[in-house]
Amino acid sequence: MREVAVIGIGITKFGELWDKSFRQLIAEAGSKAILDAGIEGKEIDEMYVGSMSSGRFVGQEHVGALVADAAGFSHMHIPSTRVEGACASGGLAVRQGYLSIASGMNDIVVVGGMEKMNDVGGNDATATLATAADQEWEAFFGTTFPALYAMIATRHMHEYGTTKEQLAQVAVKNHANGAKNPYAQYRREITLELAMNATTVAYPLGLLDCSPVTDGAASLILCAADKAKKYTDKAIKIIGSGQGSDSLALHGRRDICTLDATVHAAKTAYKQAGITSKDIDFAEVHDCFTIAEICAIEDLGFVKKGEGGKAIDNKITTLDGSLPVNTSGGLKSKGHPVGATGVAQMVEVTQQLRGEAEARQLKDAKIGLAHNVGGSGATCVIHIMEAM
Amino acid sequence: MGGVARFWREIPQRYNLIGNKCEECGQVFFPPRESCPKCRRKSMGKIKEIKLTGKGKIVTYSIIHVGPEEFEEQVPYPIAIIQLDEGPRITAQIVDCDIHDVKIGMKVESTFRKIQQDGSTGAIYYGYKFIKRK
Ligand SMILES: [Zn+2]
Numbered sequence: 001m002r003e004v005a006v007i008g009i010g011i012t013k014f015g016e017l018w019d020k021s022f023r024q025l026i027a028e029a030g031s032k033a034i035l036d037a038g039i040e041g042k043e044i045d046e047m048y049v050g051s052m053s054s055g056r057f058v059g060q061e062h063v064g065a066l067v068a069d070a071a072g073f074s075h076m077h078i079p080s081t082r083v084e085g086a087c088a089s090g091g092l093a094v095r096q097g098y099l100s101i102a103s104g105m106n107d108i109v110v111v112g113g114m115e116k117m118n119d120v121g122g123n124d125a126t127a128t129l130a131t132a133a134d135q136e137w138e139a140f141f142g143t144t145f146p147a148l149y150a151m152i153a154t155r156h157m158h159e160y161g162t163t164k165e166q167l168a169q170v171a172v173k174n175h176a177n178g179a180k181n182p183y184a185q186y187r188r189e190i191t192l193e194l195a196m197n198a199t200t201v202a203y204p205l206g207l208l209d210c211s212p213v214t215d216g217a218a219s220l221i222l223c224a225a226d227k228a229k230k231y232t233d234k235a236i237k238i239i240g241s242g243q244g245s246d247s248l249a250l251h252g253r254r255d256i257c258t259l260d261a262t263v264h265a266a267k268t269a270y271k272q273a274g275i276t277s278k279d280i281d282f283a284e285v286h287d288c289f290t291i292a293e294i295c296a297i298e299d300l301g302f303v304k305k306g307e308g309g310k311a312i313d314n315k316i317t318t319l320d321g322s323l324p325v326n327t328s329g330g331l332k333s334k335g336h337p338v339g340a341t342g343v344a345q346m347v348e349v350t351q352q353l354r355g356e357a358e359a360r361q362l363k364d365a366k367i368g369l370a371h372n373v374g375g376s377g378a379t380c381v382i383h384i385m386e387a388m
Numbered sequence: 389m390g391g392v393a394r395f396w397r398e399i400p401q402r403y404n405l406i407g408n409k410c411e412e413c414g415q416v417f418f419p420p421r422e423s424c425p426k427c428r429r430k431s432m433g434k435i436k437e438i439k440l441t442g443k444g445k446i447v448t449y450s451i452i453h454v455g456p457e458e459f460e461e462q463v464p465y466p467i468a469i470i471q472l473d474e475g476p477r478i479t480a481q482i483v484d485c486d487i488h489d490v491k492i493g494m495k496v497e498s499t500f501r502k503i504q505q506d507g508s509t510g511a512i513y514y515g516y517k518f519i520k521r522k
Contacts, residue, residue: 123457130456136398137419138479141503141515142452142459143467150450151469158448158492203451203464251469251477256448 001102005228005235005388008037008221009347014335015185017215022058022116023070025217029340030071030112033219038231041073045106047080048096050089050113051339054082056128058116067112086132087288089113090218091342091372091381097222098241098383107224113343114217125213129338132375134249146210148250148376149289150202155256156291157204160306164204168195169312170290171208171332177319178329180359185214185335209290214335218344228388236350239367240275240384242268250376257306259377262299269369269382270301277301280384281365282323282352284345286373287330293317296371297325300382319360327352327360342372346383353387395513402515405440405498407476416440418476442498443521444472449482449490458504466490470518481517495521 010032012025020028026049034041047068055061068080083093090113097109117125129145138148156162172192178184190208198206228235244264247253254260270276277300285300287293294308302323303311311317317325328334328348331341349368351357370383398419400406407418411434412427418440424431449468452459459465466482468490482490483501496518503515 126454127456139456140402140513141467141480141517142455142462142465143479144452144454144456146454147450147452147467151448151467154450154492155448200451200453200464202453205450249479251447251479256469 003225004101005225007223008033010219014216026114027070029217029219037221047110048093050093085379086374087338088374088379089339109222112219113340115337115339117213147202150205153291162309166309167290171195174330174332178333184329211331211336214337216337240269240273243381261380265380265382283369285371345370416474444470446494484519497521
């Protein structure tokens with residue numbers, strides 16, 4: 001298997017982007033990445049794009065070809081495939097690109113992720129996100145997507161004494177980081193009081209425990225590591241890639257508080273990289289809800305199961321903590337254009353490893369991890385990255 | 389959500405809690421499975437339909453304050469994951485009680501209710517909800 005590196009990154013501003021269309025967003029992220037990598041269009045072997053539900057959000061399917069077209073490559077007939085795994089669509093697209101280079105089939109692959117969620121109303125956006133849950137056995141009975149994570153939170157509080165304040169602290173931390181990220185949807189800090197007293201969405205989760213509805217796109221240029229030097233001296237190697245699946249419905253899981261898909265994906269990625277969770281210097285984790293970040297740092301092996309809340313109290317995961325988590329602001333503050341998220345996480349990890357994260361820059365960060373989840377945990381994809 | 393046929397297919401399960409059981413290992417499934425994930429081919433021809441008692445207890449819950457369009461009139465309402473006495477876990481609403489009474493470990497039993505109404509066709513969909521066990 002060949003080694004694979006990231007040689008270019010591109011990201012759009014995340015937010016309510018009324019003046020930008022779906023195709024403008026992905027074209028912008030893609031051209032930034034291509035420019036950053038310094039590659040020519042004719043060097044691109046293949047493209048993979050992640051989108052959860054372009055059909056429902058903008059009424060457009062067949063977005064593999066659309067993206068190649070929007071990028072100006074239709075006359076070159078570059079193979080372009082859309083990948084879907086709910087909110088993990090972006091991470092899955094990266095993994096497809098990674099596998100195609102690792103296999104020896106391709107040398108240079110453009111990976112993209114995007115979602116344009118604000119063209120439909122709030123109710124439609126909520127209903128579309130709920131399609132990541134089990135339609136027949138969860139959604140039919142009145143479950144919402146936030147309610148699934150709320151049920152994880154209720155059980156986590158019951159079993160481990162996790163508190164609403166600890167959940168709120170996740171939001172406070174991620175907003176503090178997002179305030180430093182020029183691409184973030186919410187570039188403002190929030191107080192603990194504000195987070196604690198926000199309107200209830202699904203008890204025990206309030207509005208500020210939830211990631212927002214976001215438009216945005218992100219892109220990476222992947223290249224066979226042995227050819228990366230030709231293009232850049234700041235290539236970032238992908239040293240581990242793991243993916244896992246689990247029951248679609250939350251009620252089908254072995255343990256409500258553990259995302260076994262994450263545990264499985266992490267185990268695979270750590271093994272491939274030849275490292276353990278202790279070697280990770282920082283991580284972008286899938287905090288679609290505050291409880292999800294607490295579960296993630298446990299399931300990734302950063303802390304023991306049940307101690308995620310305490311880790312927040314001890315400020316382990318802040319920018320100056322021993323294991324910074326979601327330096328970008330996370331899904332919570334940077335925003336969560338579902339199909340773009342997994343790719344955007346790797347843009348952040350790359351920026352940190354290149355030393356280009358400006359006000360968010362970590363000192364001595366050598367190995368970073370990106371953790372992208374679909375639904376309430378039925379899909380997880382993880383990538384581990386290291387500067388070459 | 390979905391057409392009428394999509395709903396009609398699930399009537400036995402949603403009206404009468406019909407699941408099935410692997411007679412090789414004894415595991416009970418709800419909704420029914422075509423084969424047993426553990427016994428695989430050994431379970432072929434040994435999956436038998438059973439009617440679940442509808443008795444169980446709450447594993448976890450949430451109180452929904454912002455509901456889907458079809459459920460907006462019901463907010464706030466409790467939703468829970470229930471462990472049935474026969475083994476399977478299912479997701480359903482808890483009704484006929486103060487929302488503050490809903491607790492992890494609470495014993496519940498199923499009841500047959502209207503679940504939602506399709507806004508465009510007017511079709512009313514029924515199924516199970518759960519009430520506190522007396
Ligand atoms: Zn069996």
